Amino acid sequence: MIKISKLTKIYGKNNNTFTALADVSFEVGAKSTVSIMGKSGSGKSTLMHIMSGLDHPTSGTVVIDGVNISKISPRAMDNFRATRMSFIFQAFFVEANQTCYQNVMLPLEIARVSLAKRKRLVAEALEAVELDSKANDLAANLSGGQKQRLAIARAIVNKPSILFADEPTGNLDSSTGDKIMNLLFGLNEKLGCILVIVTHDAELAKRCQTQIILKDGMVESINTKNKKKES
Amino acid sequence: MYLYDTIRRSLRSLLSAKSRTILTAFAIAVGTFALTLTLGASNGASNYANIIIKDNFDPTELIVSNDNTLFKSPDKIKPQVYDQSFSSVVSQAGAAKQVKVLSDNDMERIRQIPGVESVRPAISLNLQYITRDGQKKYVGTMQEFSSYKEPDLLAGTIPKNIPNHSLIIPEGFLEPLGFTNAQNAINKVVRVAVQKQVNQTAIISSILKGDVSSLKPNADNSNNSIEEQFKVIAVTKKPSTLVQPGTELYLYGNNSDVVRLNDYTTQNSLDYHKYLLAYVKVINGTNITTLNDAQAKIKKAGYSAQSVIDTEKTLTQVITVLQGIVMVFGLIAVVASVFGVVNTMYISVLQRTREIGLMKALGMHKRDINKLFLFEAALIGLFGGLLGSLTAVTLGTLLNPWISKKLSLGNISLLDFRLDQIIGLILMLVIIAVVAGLLPARKASKLEPIEALRIE
Numbered sequence: 054m055i056k057i058s059k060l061t062k063i064y065g066k067n068n069n070t071f072t073a074l075a076d077v078s079f080e081v082g083a084k085s086t087v088s089i090m091g092k093s094g095s096g097k098s099t100l101m102h103i104m105s106g107l108d109h110p111t112s113g114t115v116v117i118d119g120v121n122i123s124k125i126s127p128r129a130m131d132n133f134r135a136t137r138m139s140f141i142f143q144a145f146f147v148e149a150n151q152t153c154y155q156n157v158m159l160p161l162e163i164a165r166v167s168l169a170k171r172k173r174l175v176a177e178a179l180e181a182v183e184l185d186s187k188a189n190d191l192a193a194n195l196s197g198g199q200k201q202r203l204a205i206a207r208a209i210v211n212k213p214s215i216l217f218a219d220e221p222t223g224n225l226d227s228s229t230g231d232k233i234m235n236l237l238f239g240l241n242e243k244l245g246c247i248l249v250i251v252t253h254d255a256e257l258a259k260r261c262q263t264q265i266i267l268k269d270g271m272v273e274s275i276n277t278k279n280k281k282k283e284s
Numbered sequence: 285m286y287l288y289d290t291i292r293r294s295l296r297s298l299l300s301a302k303s304r305t306i307l308t309a310f311a312i313a314v315g316t317f318a319l320t321l322t323l324g325a326s327n328g329a330s331n332y333a334n335i336i337i338k339d340n341f342d343p344t345e346l347i348v349s350n351d352n353t354l355f356k357s358p359d360k361i362k363p364q365v366y367d368q369s370f371s372s373v374v375s376q377a378g379a380a381k382q383v384k385v386l387s388d389n390d391m392e393r394i395r396q397i398p399g400v401e402s403v404r405p406a407i408s409l410n411l412q413y414i415t416r417d418g419q420k421k422y423v424g425t426m427q428e429f430s431s432y433k434e435p436d437l438l439a440g441t442i443p444k445n446i447p448n449h450s451l452i453i454p455e456g457f458l459e460p461l462g463f464t465n466a467q468n469a470i471n472k473v474v475r476v477a478v479q480k481q482v483n484q485t486a487i488i489s490s491i492l493k494g495d496v497s498s499l500k501p502n503a504d505n506s507n508n509s510i511e512e513q514f515k516v517i518a519v520t521k522k523p524s525t526l527v528q529p530g531t532e533l534y535l536y537g538n539n540s541d542v543v544r545l546n547d548y549t550t551q552n553s554l555d556y557h558k559y560l561l562a563y564v565k566v567i568n569g570t571n572i573t574t575l576n577d578a579q580a581k582i583k584k585a586g587y588s589a590q591s592v593i594d595t596e597k598t599l600t601q602v603i604t605v606l607q608g609i610v611m612v613f614g615l616i617a618v619v620a621s622v623f624g625v626v627n628t629m630y631i632s633v634l635q636r637t638r639e640i641g642l643m644k645a646l647g648m649h650k651r652d653i654n655k656l657f658l659f660e661a662a663l664i665g666l667f668g669g670l671l672g673s674l675t676a677v678t679l680g681t682l683l684n685p686w687i688s689k690k691l692s693l694g695n696i697s698l699l700d701f702r703l704d705q706i707i708g709l710i711l712m713l714v715i716i717a718v719v720a721g722l723l724p725a726r727k728a729s730k731l732e733p734i735e736a737l738r739i740e
Contacts, residue, residue, distance in 0.1 A: 107645060107733050128649060135647025142737065146642045150300040162289040163648045 055081040055104065055215070055247065060113035062099050062270075073099040075270045077113070081263060086241055086248040088258035091267035097251045098219065100267065104249065105138055105217050106130045117215065135164040139208035141237075143220035145200040149193035153184055153203055156192055160211045178210035181243075182236060198229035202236065209240055215247045216240075222254060234260065285652045294659035297632065298667075304628055305664060311624040312668025312713060313675065315617030319709055320676035320701065322610045327700035329603040333596055335696065339523055342432035343592045344569025346579055347406070348394060348562045351384040352588040385558040390587070397585060399567055399578035404428070404539065406561035407546045412479040412509050414535065416472070419462045426476070426545070429536035430563075438466035440518030446538040451476070451514035455522055456533045466519035476535075477511040478545045481553040510548060514541075564589070618713065621668065622720040629661055629724035633731075640728050641736025654729040661721025662714050669710035677701050 062074040074096045081087050089097045102108035104115055106122045115122050117137070122130060139160065147156050157175045166174065179185040182202040187195065192203060201221065208216055218237060222230030234257055241248040250261060258264045264276040285293075298305045337343075349355065367382060386394075386405070395403045407428060413421035429452055431444065438455055446452075451474060455466060463469040514537065522532050550556040566578040575591055582589040633640070640653060680699035687698045 102734050105645075131644075131647045131649050133647070134645070138647075140642075140645050142642075144638075146638055146737070148639060151296065155296070159643070160646050162285050162293070163643065163646050163652075165286060 054083050054118060055249075056114075056116040057081075057104065058114045058116070060100070060103060060115065061111050062096070062103060062108070063111045073270050074103070074110070077267075077270075077272050079263075079265060079272065079275055081247055081249070084241070084245045084247065085263060086238065086250070086261040087263045087265065088250045088252055088261040089265045089267065090252060090255070090258050091273075095267040096270040097267050099270075101217055101219060101249065101251050105140070105215075106134055135160070136211065137214045139211065139213040139216050141201070141204050141208050141216065141218040141221045143223035145197075145204045145224070147192040147195075147200050147203050147207070150191065152189050152191055153179060153195070153206075154188040156203055157207045157210050160207060164211050166211070174210050174212075178206040181209060181240065182206040197225055198232065201225060201229075201233050205233070205236060205240070209244060209246075212244060213246055215249065218248065218250045218252075220252055221250065222252075222257065230254075230257075285648060285655075287655075290652060290655050291659050291663075294656055294663055297636070297656075297660055298663055301632070301635075304631070305667070308621070308624045308628040308664050309668035309671055311621035312618065312665060312717070313672035315614050315619075315621055316669050316672025316709065316713060317676045318610060318614030318617060320673040320706060321680060321699065322607050322614060323705050323709065324676070324680050324699035324701045325610075326603075326607050327702055327705075328696070328698040329600060329607070331700055332693065332696055332698070333599045333603075336599060337592055337596055339433070339435075341592050341595060342430060342563070342565070344566055344575070345432075346564045346566060346575070346582065346589045346591055347595070348386070348403075348564050348582055348587050348589045349383075349560060350386045350390055350587055351560075353381075354383065354560070355588050355590050355594070383560060385555075385560055386562050386587075388557050391559075391562060393585060394562065394564055394582060394587065397578070397581050399574065399581060401565040401567045401569075403565075404563050405543070405559040406563055407542050407559070409478065409542055409546050409549065411535070412477040414457070414461070414474055414476050416461045416474045420460065421477075422457070422460050424457075424476075424533065424535050425530075426535045426537055426542060428539045428542045435523065436521040438519040438521050440466075440470045440516070442518050446517070448538060448540055449512065449514050450517045450537065450541075452518045452520060452536040453516055454520050454533055454535070457535070458519065469516045469519050472516050473513050474516060475511050476514050476545075477509050478549045479509040480551060481549055481555065510545075512545075618716065622716055625661055625664055625717050625720035626724065628664065629657060629721045630727070632660065633657065633724050633728045636728075637731065637736045640731050641733045644731070644733035645737065650729040653731075654725045657725035657728050658718050658721050661717045661725070665714040665717025666710065668717070669713040673706045673710060677706070 057080070058078050060074055060077040061072070064071045064073055077096075077100060089100055091097045099108065103110050106115075110123055113123075117133075120133070122133060125133065148159075154175055157178050158171060161171045161174060176185065176188075179188055182205050184199065184202055184206060187199070192200060195203060201224075216237075221237065222233055225233060237248060237250075238260060240246070248261070250257065252258055262278050264274075266273045266276075341347075367384070391403050391405065394400060409426040411424045411426055414424045415421040429442065429446060435442075435452075440452075442452060453461075453469065453474070458466060458469060461469070461474060463472070547556070550558075564578075564582065566575050568574045569578070572593075579589045579591055643653065644650075680701060684697045684699050688694065688696060691698065
């Protein structure tokens with residue numbers, strides 16, 4: 054479970070400041086799917102970065118499964134991310150000159166997973182995204198959709214409890230994008246992880262149980278399936 | 285991240301940028317190549333000097349003279365005041381000079397110094413000729429055989445106490461004296477002649493008296509020379525190392541014969557019982573402290589004394605300077621390559637900014653990112669070190685026989701590579717490369733993941 058309380062993020066100092074997030078509060082239940090929408094500059098990426106501990110809030114708290122991640126040390130935060138979180142990015146960020154197998158191995162190496170377990174976990178992840186036949190192919194030789202599937206395999210290999218997806222279909226055509234989203238929602242059900250999607254795509258957002266819309270750093274609306282809450 | 289994962293990732297990163305890695309490693313290899321060759325040459329020269337010392341000098345002996353200019357170059361060259369107590373005027377390369385020699389009294393004084401076991405004059409006797417029936421006459425030099433020497437023998441044996449009128453000849457004299465081989469020379473008789481030195485005082489006196497008949501030379505110099513028979517007891521092989529060219533033709537006899545013949549040649553001259561140098565054997569001279577102690581006492585008594593260590597220093601001085609110059613160039617090349625490593629690492633950080641961002645987002649610690657780049661730098665240093673040193677060793681090993689042949693060094697290798705030195709050199713390069721990688725690695729570890737992931 055994620056609990057966001059009065060989250061504020063202000064960039065700059067003295068008179069030259071910019072408020073990226075202002076007094077944002079909401080809760081995300083276990084195993085649920087959340088979309089964060091808003092125009093460019095509305096603060097959705099900042100919110101995702103703070104929720105994942107990549108950035109610090111100016112005030113407010115982020116509590117994940119009872120752990121206030123705003124208060125823990127950088128090293129503990131690294132360990133928390135390595136074992137509990139994962140990311141999918143619009144630009145895939147796969148290592149083109151490495152094989153699919155080597156790309157998926159990265160989170161396991163960072164999390165110091167034993168050598169004995171690694172091979173099995175990587176094989177499972179590649180099988181889940183139907184890339185098991187391309188384990189030894191270089192990532193450079195994959196299509197855009199395959200690269201994003203590879204990025205998903207890398208994201209799920211350490212079985213995270215939260216999966217952050219930043220515009221996961223932004224670089225894909227609509228047909229491939231649909232397939233990727235079906236895959237992500239399927240994994241959410243299969244793995245039972247929280248899926249947080251930052252997107253401009255309203256159709257995609259509608260598939261999530263909770264839809265948060267940001268405007269100028271503030272929550273404009275939070276829609277939960279069968280329930281609408283105006284802020 | 286486990287250490288082996290870090291090293292594997294560093295290696296993979298280097299291999300993915302092969303050209304850059306090879307060129308940077310090559311820059312390090314140039315310096316390593318020069319330094320490896322210098323170390324090899326240094327070892328070879330040192331070995332060569334040690335063999336010269338071992339073959340020619342007794343480490344328990346000091347070489348003593350009464351004139352310190354023999355062992356060192358004077359700071360300032362200026363005309364020398366004539367001194368009758370000195371030996372005759374000598375002129376080698378440069379202006380004529382007198383050398384203050386050792387007399388019998390000096391020899392006795394030195395003998396009385398505590399710690400001195402024995403004193404023997406250094407005599408190099410110029411023979412009028414050496415010959416054999418039916419052969420030509422050849423000039424030669426005869427010295428006392430030192431029991432310390434252990435020359436390689438082609439034939440015969442050298443007893444501990446060499447009998448009178450026995451001669452050890454070098455292989456260079458076999459053919460001139462008409463011997464078919466070394467064994468053929470053993471127990472054969474050769475004739476050795478020495479000639480009295482010109483007595484200038486007697487000549488001047490005769491001229492002043494107007495009686496020059498005594499100065500009329502005999503056809504065979506019979507009044508001024510003696511010829512004695514010697515039996516060849518051993519034939520020595522040409523040594524692989526020489527203190528100076530020509531010494532390979534030295535003939536050796538016992539102390540009694542050499543002193544007697546020397547006395548004959550110097551009789552009535554200024555050089556009678558006067559010696560340029562003396563060999564002073566020190567009690568328990570294998571102990572450096574005892575040797576140094578005796579050397580200090582001899583110097584305190586007013587003489588110059590040189591130990592084997594001093595001789596070795598003199599021999600290696602020029603070589604050391606030349607090696608120093610080459611080593612400086614090698615170090616300059618290594619220092620220059622450091623900038624190459626820094627540059628390469630900075631480029632690597634820039635090219636992998638998003639990868640760094642991703643790794644940090646996935647929970648990789650700053651320290652592990654730092655290690656990743658430091659290992660990359662270390663591996664570049666390792667590749668460069670291995671490439672340079674292996675090339676130098678291979679080339680040196682291939683060239684060694686040719687160099688030894690050209691310089692007549694026999695079985696001695698001028699380039700002697702030592703594994704411990706090469707390992708030490710490579711380790712040094714790895715450390716230098718790591719130091720060069722510190723700043724880029726720090727830059728990588730300090731990258732903010734959000735900023736890094738925004739880079740297009």
